[in-house]
Amino acid sequence: MNENDQEEEKIPIMQQLIDNPFLLLFIGIAIPTVTYIIWGIVEIVSIPIAN
Amino acid sequence: MTNNAIFRTCPDTGLRFHGPAETLIKLNAVAAVVFLLVGGIMGIGVGLTRWPEVHLLGPQDFYTTLTSHGINVLIFWIIFFEIAALYFVSSVVLGCRLATPKLGYLAFLLMVIGALVNNYAVWSLSSAVMMTSYAPMPAHWAFYLGLILFAVGALIGCFIFLGTLVIAKKEKTYEGSIPLVTFGGLTACIIAIFTIASGAIILVPTLLWQLGYVSNIDAGVYRLIWWAFGHSSQQINVATHVTVWYMVGALVFGAKPLSEKVSRFAFVLYIAVLQIASAHHLLVDPGVGTEWKIFNTSYAMYLAVMASMVHGLTVPGSMEAAQRARGYTNGLFEWLRKAPWGNPVFSSTMISIVGFGFLGGISGVMMGAEQLNLIVHNTLYVPGHFHATVVLGTTLAFMGITYWLVPVLFRRELILTSWCKWQPYIFGLGMTGVSVFMMGAGTLGLPRRHWDAAFTSSSFPYEFPSSAMALMSLNGLSVVLAAIGGGMFCLIIVGTLLFGKKVGQEEKFPRVMVATPPTEAQYVTLHRSGNAISGTLLLAGVFLIAFVVYYFINWKYLAETWGMS
Structure with missing residues (x-):
């Protein structure tokens, strides 16, 4: 392992996250899709149909 | 790197402009101003109809005008400008070529066609369904088709931005992390992709419903997913105008962020949780439960609010630090007094920061609390709030950077x-009046989305306090003032494009376009003094006190709604 590799390993996890646009894209789509859209639809379709 | 012949280096800024990127930025920015002009004229019609003594338009014309106003300014003006901003903060700031320029032209064409088709449907095909277009209230299929075409074009623009980031990294046009303003653009881009995908999820079935291929659209599901599109589109604005704030700080003062790490983390919070604040539109909706409402607003939304407060502190803080480093150190506010208040780039931005924070931010948090939302839901308070965020906050910031x-x-x-x-002050004052007076009238119960908000012609009249009517008259006057400011802006920009004195590609402007940053030694001296941002901290304290007081006033107001004995 050379010196450059060691330096790359030192990049903190948060920095890696922030430097990866596609990971951020996944987070930005997944969180609102789950907590807002999917959870909301589950609530709406769970309403019993009136007889 | 591809052909260098299609790059030019700006003699004033040192920025490298890729030819096709520059053309696309111009096209999108010009289209944005055109739709701002159209939507602004519609806004005058709305404001003068809500002015009780004037009541300009009849019901049909009012709803058509209101629909046109909402869509042209909240969607078309803003998103055209944001696409221009995305191309700028990627290709220009990173100094690389724009990814797939031909697709960029296609995206622009789709957006223009979509916007025109939608406007045609609103004006000629009886689609005065307002911006929310709640199903099962039907619009002509062309209304939805126009929005879908526009959204597809904008989505292509977002992926071109992401592609440009990949190119810049591959061609090593920057080192380390992307610059903060590009990171802000990335935040806006991610929120835009969620927003547009949500729009597609609900607008495509609604189009098919209008074409007869789908039998039914569930009204509850429509409202839920539409707001993931309708409100998140305004969150793209927030991310973009905050990016513009940072950019103006660097351009006017040579300011650097107080802490890049903190600012970037605040943008990450936006990416994670800003969109779900859309839930505050459904706080009185019977289809979704309390847990869903409270999680998506009163918990997650506060993380996004915290991120906005971080930006609200660090942007003026970085300006103060730069000014103090240059020697404006007397008292708490010499740095602010000596700021270039006659420069519209700065004055627009400062009014945007204050208006967005004090009016839009505080009122938004108040409305986002489920209980307090009951006081103002579906009243004129809501358009009052979003005129503070979207117009004072976003539009004014965009006007500033346009200069x-x-x-x-x-x-x-x-x-x-x-x-x-003068233009930023006239527009800012007018729009502050619009926001404050509509919020006041809404607090007194006047409904939004109604041609005759006071119900004077109703079979079952309701007597609102006379002060509510006075507030709507003041709102009308403020609309006129804002319209003058907006008209001045359009005249200046269009006039400059047509008649402005030409400056050669190699020639410099007679004024400084990018301020030289203070030296590291000046910053070191400043930090040793221990007084880098004391003025900003005091202003932040005033903001927090105003926030707390207003919040509790509304709880008191809610408590008085139902008397207990």
Whole structure:
């Protein structure tokens, strides 16, 4: 392992996250899709149909 | 790197402009101003109809005008400008070529066609369904088709931005992390992709419903997913105008962020949780439960609010630090007094920061609490709030950066320079009035989305306090003032493009376009003094006190709604 590799390993996890646009894209789509859209639809379709 | 012949280096800024990127930025920015003009004229019609003594339009014309106003300014003006901003903060800031310019032209064409088709449907095909277009209230299928075409074009623009980031990284046009303003653009881009995908999820079935291929659209599901589109589109604005704030700080003062790490983390919070604040539109909706409402607003939304407060502190803080480093150190506010208040790039941005924070931010948090939302839901308070966020916050910030972009991009001197100095104040004052007076009238119960908000012609009249009517008259006057300011802006920009004095590609403007940053030694001296941002901290304290007081006033107001004995 050379010196450059060691330096790359030192990049903190948060920095890696922030430097990866596609990971951020996944987070930005997944969180609102789950907590807002999917959870909301589950609530709406769970309403019993009136007889 | 591809052909260098299609790059030019700006003599004033040192920025490298990729030819196709520059053309696309110009096209999108010009289209944005055109739709701002159209939507602004519609806004005058709405404001003068809500003015009780004037009541300009009849019901049909009012709803058509209101629909046109909402869509042209909240969607078309804003998103055209944001696409221009995305291309700028990627290709220009990173100094690389734009990914797939031909697709960029296609995206622009789709957006223009979509916007025109939608406007045609609103005006000629009886689609006065307002911006929310709640199903099962039907609009002509062309209304939805126009929005879908526009959204597809914008989505292509977002992926071109992401592609440009990949190119810049591959071609090593920057080192380390992308610059903060590009990171802000990335935040806006991610929120835009969620927003547009949500729009597609609900608007495509609604289009099919209008074409007869789908039998039914569930009204509850429509409202839920539509707001993931309708409100998140305004969150793209927030991310973009905050990016513009940072950019203006660097351009006008040579300011650097107080802490890049903190600012970037605040943008990450936006990416994670800003969109779900859309839930505050459904706080009285019977289809979704309390847990869903409270999680998506009163918990997650506060993380996004915290991120906005971080930006609200660090942007003026970085300006103060730069000014103090240059020697404006007397008292708490010499740095602010000596700021270039006659420069519309700065004055627009400062009014945007204050208006967005004090009016839009505080009222938004109040409305986002489930219980307090009951006081103002579906009243004029809501448009009052979003005129503070979207118009004072976003539009004014975009106007400010346009005063910088137009000379740099089009190589023309601004015309009517004394108008340029006054325009942000006139528009800002007018729009502050619109926001405050509508919020006041809404607090007194006047409904939104109604041609005759006071129900004077109703079979079952309701007597609102006379002060509510007075507030709507003041709102009408403020609309006129804001319209004058908006008209001045359009005249200055269009006039500059047509008649502004040409400046050669190699020639410099007679003024400084990018301030030289203070030296590291000046910053070191400043930090040793221990007084880097004391003025900003005091202003932040005033903001927090105003926030707390207003919040509790509304709880008191809610408590008085139902008397207990």
